[in-house]
Amino acid sequence: MSELQDTSTLVTGGTSGIGRAAAIALADLGAHVLISGRDEVRGNQVVQDIRSAGGQADFLPADLRDAASARSLVARARELVDQVDVLVNNAGIYPLGPTERTTEREFDAVFALNVKVPYFLVAELAPEMAKRGHGVIVNVTTMVAEFGATGTGLYGASKAALALLTKSWAAEFGPHGVRVNAVSPGPTRTDGTAELGDDLDQLAAAAPAGRTATAEEIADAIIFLATDRSSFVHGAILPVDGGRIAV
Numbered sequence: 001m002s003e004l005q006d007t008s009t010l011v012t013g014g015t016s017g018i019g020r021a022a023a024i025a026l027a028d029l030g031a032h033v034l035i036s037g038r039d040e041v042r043g044n045q046v047v048q049d050i051r052s053a054g055g056q057a058d059f060l061p062a063d064l065r066d067a068a069s070a071r072s073l074v075a076r077a078r079e080l081v082d083q084v085d086v087l088v089n090n091a092g093i094y095p096l097g098p099t100e101r102t103t104e105r106e107f108d109a110v111f112a113l114n115v116k117v118p119y120f121l122v123a124e125l126a127p128e129m130a131k132r133g134h135g136v137i138v139n140v141t142t143m144v145a146e147f148g149a150t151g152t153g154l155y156g157a158s159k160a161a162l163a164l165l166t167k168s169w170a171a172e173f174g175p176h177g178v179r180v181n182a183v184s185p186g187p188t189r190t191d192g193t194a195e196l197g198d199d200l201d202q203l204a205a206a207a208p209a210g211r212t213a214t215a216e217e218i219a220d221a222i223i224f225l226a227t228d229r230s231s232f233v234h235g236a237i238l239p240v241d242g243g244r245i246a247v
């Protein structure tokens, strides 16, 4: 029997990059995957790719920006599946740049998608998981939540908040059978980072691995945390960054 047979998972930002790779890997293990994102063309393509490989998937379009959009996504998920067993909080934006050039609108957008939306998705789903006595939440943070660097302050601060929430939720929901953990990726080639070009390679060069990751390498770590392979892991922030924060 496949590892995630008879489970349903919700992956935010499943239309691209790390989320797409995670959605495909979860479906390969037998999960019914609900993919969320704004881009219907990319979302439907991921669903089609999963279904043609024999998996189960549905696309739930959503522009996630606040508590209401998070709650609405969960309500639509509940129309498709009896329960969400695994939540992957992956959708994120990462505008980089000097502090003085950041607008208030940009600041609010980063904290809305990277912090507020995961917060209210967990608020909707974790209590139900706790009632059932099992469930898994995997958050996607970043290595730049771990150290200071020019231009990454706003983004890193938002993911540092998500890292702390990971530990708080592990304390709150772990005793009720819900494991909450995070993957902290280093520079990864995705649609979203394509425009960074050589800058991404330069960032990656500082780590022992000396290269960028593929989305599938990050998805492998998400799978570890999403399955019983990590049954004794609670509140961990797993660096998948080529060793960058270790040295």
Ligand SMILES: NC(=O)c1ccc[n+]([C@@H]2O[C@H](COP(=O)([O-])OP(=O)(O)OC[C@H]3O[C@@H](n4cnc5c(N)ncnc54)[C@H](OP(=O)(O)O)[C@@H]3O)[C@@H](O)[C@H]2O)c1
Binding pocket: 012, 013, 014, 015, 016, 017, 018, 019, 036, 037, 038, 039, 040, 042, 062, 063, 064, 065, 090, 091, 092, 093, 094, 113, 140, 141, 142, 143, 184, 185, 186, 187, 188, 189, 190, 191, 192, 193
């Ligand atoms: N790539 C890296 O180097 C790297 C490193 C560390 C951490 N991370 C983190 O990993 C996660 C995924 O990164 P990625 O590089 O795979 O990103 P990506 O290729 O840019 O994909 C981002 C995903 O988020 C969704 N999204 C963006 N804004 C949204 C909104 N307002 N409402 C709903 N969905 C929205 C996008 O869907 P639509 O376009 O369909 O809306 C897309 O599926 C992010 O949280 C990022 O911070 C990435």
